Amino acid sequence: MTELADKDVPRALHDMGGVSRYMCEAVDTEPHELTDFDREVDAIRQLLGAKSVMSVDELRRGIEALPEADYLRLSYYQRWLLSMTATLLQKGVFTQAELAQAMKDIP
Amino acid sequence: MQTSDVDHDRLLTALRSLLAAKGITTAAEIAERITITDAATPARGAAMVAKAWVDPEFRTLMLTDGARAAESLGIPMRGMPPLGVLENTRTQHHLVVCTLCSCYPRAVLGYPPFWFKSNSYRARAVRDPRRLLAEWGTVLGDDVALRVVDSTADYRWMVLPVRPMGTRGWSEAALAGLVREGDMIGVTTPQLPSGTATLAK
Numbered sequence: 001m002t003e004l005a006d007k008d009v010p011r012a013l014h015d016m017g018g019v020s021r022y023m024c025e026a027v028d029t030e031p032h033e034l035t036d037f038d039r040e041v042d043a044i045r046q047l048l049g050a051k052s053v054m055s056v057d058e059l060r061r062g063i064e065a066l067p068e069a070d071y072l073r074l075s076y077y078q079r080w081l082l083s084m085t086a087t088l089l090q091k092g093v094f095t096q097a098e099l100a101q102a103m104k105d106i107p
Numbered sequence: 108m109q110t111s112d113v114d115h116d117r118l119l120t121a122l123r124s125l126l127a128a129k130g131i132t133t134a135a136e137i138a139e140r141i142t143i144t145d146a147a148t149p150a151r152g153a154a155m156v157a158k159a160w161v162d163p164e165f166r167t168l169m170l171t172d173g174a175r176a177a178e179s180l181g182i183p184m185r186g187m188p189p190l191g192v193l194e195n196t197r198t199q200h201h202l203v204v205c206t207l208c209s210c211y212p213r214a215v216l217g218y219p220p221f222w223f224k225s226n227s228y229r230a231r232a233v234r235d236p237r238r239l240l241a242e243w244g245t246v247l248g249d250d251v252a253l254r255v256v257d258s259t260a261d262y263r264w265m266v267l268p269v270r271p272m273g274t275r276g277w278s279e280a281a282l283a284g285l286v287r288e289g290d291m292i293g294v295t296t297p298q299l300p301s302g303t304a305t306l307a308k
Contacts, residue, residue: 014208016229017204017206017232017234018206022227023235025226025227025230026227027227027228027231028222029242030222040119040137040141042141042144042218043141043144044132044140047131047137048132049186056260060208063208076209076224078115093129098125102124
């Protein structure tokens with residue numbers, strides 16, 4: 001049995017440490033203000049954690065499950081929102097039909 | 108769910124109303140949580156750093172158990188992961204990253220800044236950290252070792268930076284005023300305001 005070395009194992013997209021694709025990309029060191037959207041998504045995630053509805057690990061798993069194109073295109077808190085929604089659906093906190101209805105009910 | 112064409116503002120509105128209808132979270136709770144989260148700023152970490160610079164007993168506590176040290180200054184740590192503190196010296200620098208996502212010592216520094224969450228920071232911090240630091244104007248001498256520490260969801264790190272020369276006799280509050288967010292992650296080091304710099308050393 002030959003053991004696989006780390007370099008032989010396909011990297012998941014979120015596993016960014018040392019990947020070559022960003023080596024020449026400068027870091028945007030400027031401050032970016034959070035939006036109301038960002039703050040609310042963050043707050044709801046904390047509340048879902050505090051109430052044991054959904055854990056940080058579940059949030060991460062949902063983010064890491066996003067298709068690559070979405071992961072790269074979406075903002076940080078948009079990823080969170082999609083992960084939270086998918087996780088809550090999977091856990092049966094609400095159903096797809098309830099979500100669709102709630103979307104429809106928005107004026 | 109089709110993710111590519113979602114209107115995120117509408118989705119958030121729908122999620123908020125569903126969670127309210129299910130009795131899980133109220134609008135008031137969300138507003139309160141935002142207020143609490145906004146109150147956590149780098150000023151908290153800076154107060155810890157300044158105290159560690161003037162109080163050896165606190166310094167020892169902070170390096171042994173960061174969460175307990177934070178709590179002793181009235182910083183709420185309940186429900187937060189443990190906090191490790193990395194001590195910089197004249198010959199040992201530390202840099203904190205979360206390569207997998209964005210784990211950050213939020214209790215003492217607040218929301219993670221944009222750059223900390225960026226792909227290039229996450230990728231480069233563990234491979235090319237000295238050139239990364241240069242983008243903040245931080246240049247470490249060849250005699251300074253650099254250790255990069257990867258945060259996880261279950262354990263958060265902050266840096267205790269080196270106290271700048273020329274600050275003997277400064278009050279704790281004045282010292283805290285020198286300490287910025289990036290100093291406590293290791294991308295920058297505390298600097299004297301220009302004008303006082305010439306008095307240093």
